[in-house]
Amino acid sequence: MDAPTRALYVERALWPIGRGDLRFWLAIGLLSALVAFGIYAYVYQLQRGLWVTGLNQRVSWGFYIINCVFFIGISYGGAMTSAILRLTNARWRAPLTRLAEATAVAALLVGAVFPIIDLGRPDRFLNVLLYAQVGSPIVWDVVAISTYLVASLVFLYLPMIPDLAIARDALGARAKLLGKVYSALSLGWTGTPSQERALQRGIGIMAILIIPLAVSVHSVLAWLFAVTTRGPWHSTIFAPLFVLAAVLSGVAAVILVIAALRRVYGLQPFITARHFRYLSYLLVALGMAYLYFMISEYLTEGYVLEQSTAPVLESIFLGQYAPAFWTFAVGGLVLPLFLAGLPGRFPIARACMAAILVIAGMWLKRFLIVVPGMAGPIMPWEWGRYSPTWVEIAITVGAAAAIPLMLIVFFRFFPVMSVHEMDEVEGVHAAPPRMAPAFAGGD
Amino acid sequence: MADLPDRTGPSDPTRRRLLGLFATSSAGIALAGTGLAPIAFPEAAAAQGKQRQWVMVIDLRKCDGCGDCTTACQTEHELPKNFEWIKVFEVKDERGGSYFMPRPCFQCENAPCLRVCPVAATFRDDEGVVLVDQERCIGCRMCMAACPYGARYFNYVEPPAPKHPFHKPTPQFPVPQQQGTVGKCMFCVHRTDDGKLPACLEACGMEAIYIGDLVEDIATNGNETVRLSRFLKDNDAYRYKEDLGTGPRVYYIAGHGQHLDN
Numbered sequence: 001m002d003a004p005t006r007a008l009y010v011e012r013a014l015w016p017i018g019r020g021d022l023r024f025w026l027a028i029g030l031l032s033a034l035v036a037f038g039i040y041a042y043v044y045q046l047q048r049g050l051w052v053t054g055l056n057q058r059v060s061w062g063f064y065i066i067n068c069v070f071f072i073g074i075s076y077g078g079a080m081t082s083a084i085l086r087l088t089n090a091r092w093r094a095p096l097t098r099l100a101e102a103t104a105v106a107a108l109l110v111g112a113v114f115p116i117i118d119l120g121r122p123d124r125f126l127n128v129l130l131y132a133q134v135g136s137p138i139v140w141d142v143v144a145i146s147t148y149l150v151a152s153l154v155f156l157y158l159p160m161i162p163d164l165a166i167a168r169d170a171l172g173a174r175a176k177l178l179g180k181v182y183s184a185l186s187l188g189w190t191g192t193p194s195q196e197r198a199l200q201r202g203i204g205i206m207a208i209l210i211i212p213l214a215v216s217v218h219s220v221l222a223w224l225f226a227v228t229t230r231g232p233w234h235s236t237i238f239a240p241l242f243v244l245a246a247v248l249s250g251v252a253a254v255i256l257v258i259a260a261l262r263r264v265y266g267l268q269p270f271i272t273a274r275h276f277r278y279l280s281y282l283l284v285a286l287g288m289a290y291l292y293f294m295i296s297e298y299l300t301e302g303y304v305l306e307q308s309t310a311p312v313l314e315s316i317f318l319g320q321y322a323p324a325f326w327t328f329a330v331g332g333l334v335l336p337l338f339l340a341g342l343p344g345r346f347p348i349a350r351a352c353m354a355a356i357l358v359i360a361g362m363w364l365k366r367f368l369i370v371v372p373g374m375a376g377p378i379m380p381w382e383w384g385r386y387s388p389t390w391v392e393i394a395i396t397v398g399a400a401a402a403i404p405l406m407l408i409v410f411f412r413f414f415p416v417m418s419v420h421e422m423d424e425v426e427g428v429h430a431a432p433p434r435m436a437p438a439f440a441g442g443d
Numbered sequence: 444m445a446d447l448p449d450r451t452g453p454s455d456p457t458r459r460r461l462l463g464l465f466a467t468s469s470a471g472i473a474l475a476g477t478g479l480a481p482i483a484f485p486e487a488a489a490a491q492g493k494q495r496q497w498v499m500v501i502d503l504r505k506c507d508g509c510g511d512c513t514t515a516c517q518t519e520h521e522l523p524k525n526f527e528w529i530k531v532f533e534v535k536d537e538r539g540g541s542y543f544m545p546r547p548c549f550q551c552e553n554a555p556c557l558r559v560c561p562v563a564a565t566f567r568d569d570e571g572v573v574l575v576d577q578e579r580c581i582g583c584r585m586c587m588a589a590c591p592y593g594a595r596y597f598n599y600v601e602p603p604a605p606k607h608p609f610h611k612p613t614p615q616f617p618v619p620q621q622q623g624t625v626g627k628c629m630f631c632v633h634r635t636d637d638g639k640l641p642a643c644l645e646a647c648g649m650e651a652i653y654i655g656d657l658v659e660d661i662a663t664n665g666n667e668t669v670r671l672s673r674f675l676k677d678n679d680a681y682r683y684k685e686d687l688g689t690g691p692r693v694y695y696i697a698g699h700g701q702h703l704d705n
Contacts (some may be wrong), residue, residue: 011562049599049600049601049622049623050582050597050623051599051600055597055599056599057525057587057593057596057597060584060587060588060597061584061588099597115583118584118596119581119582119583119623120580120581120582120583120584120598120623120624120625121581121582121623121624122581122624124562124579124581124582125578125581127561127562127564127579127581128561128562128581131561131562131563131564132561132562133560133561133562133563135558135559136558136559136560136561136562136585137559137585138561138583138585139561142561188472224585224588225588227559227588227589228555228559228588228589229555229591229687229689230588230591292645311590374588377594378590378591378592378593379532379546379592380532381532381533381535382532404591413667
């Protein structure tokens with residue numbers, strides 16, 4: 001509409017590109033060091049074997065499987081947030097979508113590595129393709145995760161095409177090599193009506209596709225546990241429970257990412273308290289749904305108290321895992337609902353607090369699914385034990401650090417905000433009718 | 444579907460193994476004309492004629508928990524001490540006493556471990572024994588999560604140097620074990636192929652372990668030979684966690700004071 005506004009968001013979207021002040025290099029240095037130490041720990045494990053972990057004959061899945069579920073879960077939140085906001089044509093999404101989609105890809109890349117880190121013979125990973133036995137949940141995982149990875153890369157790339165053209169025109173002269181990359185990636189975008197139509201159709205299809213894909217991946221991850229005969233895992237609610245957990249932790253991750261990067265990149269004029277309020281509502285809705293699913297799970301299991309489930313439930317509610325469980329249930333689920341849901345001052349700070357608690361809580365919940373389920377007595381007289389070693393902790397910390405590292409590096413080369421979508425929202429140029437559902441409404 | 448590795452033994456092993464195996468026991472018993480049907484008679488076995496269908500019977504009344512079976516198994520397969528492919532549990536009963544329960548792999552007819560393997564590295568052979576191809580196993584440990592009996596063991600460490608360095612490990616005799624893969628009890632098929640009894644059975648001083656064949660309806664503990672179906676029926680034999688639908692191929696005869704519903 002008015003030129004100064006557009007100039008501002010074009011400037012801010014491109015601002016991080018090629019920028020490198022002391023803070024930037026400090027962040028890169030610190031995160032890289034953590035990632036490098038994680039890689040060192042993995043090499044250490046590769047050379048010696050899995051005995052360097054705390055895994056053992058009774059508890060043969062641990063941190064790596066927890067992390068796989070956790071990080072891939074975070075990735076869904078990014079993709080689903082962006083897809084749902086697009087499909088419902090929520091206009092406030094414009095400054096967020098790029099950040100959400102990039103977070104989705106970064107978290108997915110990290111999560112997808114963990115099943116391989118967990119393998120006893122990673123050198124034989126290709127056997128999964130060569131000898132694929134389609135009845136195995138591991139094969140379902142490999143198929144679902146790789147499909148979803150491709151889809152989320154496309155979902156990140158498509159809406160970026162017009163922005164790449166803007167970057168090409170604005171920065172091409174300054175950076176020769178980067179200009180060439182933008183040129184190639186923007187596919188000759190000039191914004192003609194036919195290009196607009198094709199792009200909108202592509203984004204529309206991807207936004208619809210990415211939702212069932214995301215649901216399928218986390219369902220399949222849940223079935224990794226639910227198709228076994230172990231009492232605490234053999235549950236019909238596991239797949240929807242996992243999907244909800246994923247979106248819940250993912251929305252929390254989006255809150256944290258935008259809270260951190262809006263300060264770093266000066267996006268405060270665009271990402272405002274209103275965005276945090278809306279995302280908080282989303283977080284509360286998902287958190288309440290998760291609470292309901294979880295009560296349903298524990299109530300049905302706990303009421304009957306089958307022999308195979310009883311000792312594990314007892315350990316979770318009253319025994320050795322009770323501190324972790326109640327920390328999660330109160331601190332990681334109920335408290336965030338109040339923090340994020342109640343009206344009042346400091347919406348951004350409260351949303352961030354809630355998001356941190358939810359993310360930590362969801363990691364704990366995955367721990368409480370994997371480890372007691374494994375350690376619980378299957379021959380009903382012996383409990384297993386598990387405590388992670390420095391190798392597992394180092395790899396976990398390195399993986400967590402890899403996500404912000406990838407984001408910072410990515411936004412050093414690519415626009416941090418979708419200028420094209422901002423244009424659309426601000427009505428800078430008349431966009432053709434979107435391929436959006438009829439019920440689409442803005443705010 | 445993946446092609447399975449060659450897992451057949453010698454070309455026509457049936458007759459030779461049959462004779463060899465039961466020659467080690469005392470006089471055979473008359474099998475013909477008793478008219479008693481075996482408790483379980485897999486259709487696959489019937490279709491294949493005289494193929495063996497291995498089972499194990501463990502008489503908990505006799506087991507004194509000495510652990511000689513475990514040690515013999517570890518010696519036979521050159522396993523480290525914490526690899527208890529046959530593991531002896533001490534189970535407390537309700538009267539304050541206790542009994543011992545050796546747990547080999549149950550060679551389930553509907554094996555949960557087998558279905559979940561992403562690379563079909565684990566399979567049932569024609570005689571009902573669940574084997575692992577450690578050349579193919581990727582070490583994901585999904586089978587360990589799936590096994591309701593904890594019968595599978597992952598090789599976290601490099602196994603000790605083999606005593607027979609020129610032996611090429613096979614699914615039937617996976618010695619030495621490969622680091623990063625999963626191993627388990629396989630009823631010593633490398634021994635029964637040669638007409639010998641499983642190592643644990645041979646080591647059991649209490650003669651509590653029987654190896655048997657559903658097709659011939661016969662079982663032996665190395666000393667006495669019994670008619671399998673009648674032995675199981677007369678002694679109220681049960682299978683552990685049978686209600687899971689796994690179809691275990693190991694039968695237990697309850698220990699003293701033990702409830703029959705295990």
